[in-house]
Amino acid sequence: MYHSGKFRAAAVALVLGLMPFGQTYAQHGQGPQYMYLLHCGGCHIENGSGMPPAIPDLRVTMPKLATHEAGRAYMVQVPGASQAPVTDAQLTEIMNWMLRTFAEGSHQPYTVSEVTQHRANKVLDILALRRQLIAENVEAQ
Ligand code: HEC
Known part of the structure; x- marks a missing residue:
């Protein structure tokens, strides 16, 4: 797919964007x-x-x-x-x-x-x- 690179960039941005949320989630998880x-x-x-x-x-x-x-x-x-x-x-x-x-x-x-x-x-x-x-x-x- 010619735009897969864009998708990958979007996925990375999404994961990075979610990281702080992921951390708080883990803390509450206890x-x-x-x-x-x-x-x-x-x-x-x-x-x-x-x-x-x-x-x-x-x-x-x-x-x-x-x-x-x-x-x-x-x-x-x-x-x-x-x-x-x-x-x-x-x-x-x-x-x-x-x-x-x-x-x-x-x-x-x-x-x-x-x-x-x-x-x-x-x-x-x-x-x-x-x-x-x-x-x-x-x-x-
Ligand atoms: C799939 C649905 C479901 C989940 C998930 C569930 N329960 Fe229940 N619970 C029930 C049902 C239905 C009853 C009524 C007794 C029975 O049918 O087992 C009940 C009854 C109880 C009761 C007794 C209250 C009474 O009036 O009988 C306690 C305390 C309780 N559950 C604690 C828990 C805890 C702690 C958890 C999570 C770790 C939990 N339950 C997860 C459905 C659920």
């Missing part, structure tokens, strides 16, 4: 909010509102689930969390950011070993467990 947006936000939406009933509103369910041990374990075991392509330490950061952001009140932050343990403990029927936990919660109110 924070839990960024990881939440990247791995969870597609379904749960930036503010946790989701798309009920298919995707629960985390601002409603997390404060309730966070009050008991079974709920804390469940929140790590849901496939969206447990199977995300992040390390246990990163998932811990994401979960603690979510607790602070969506579950008002002072909740005990997750430790990495807690997350590792829950993540390794696979739940066969997560929806049945969810029904049980949410129903128990409703009854408890």
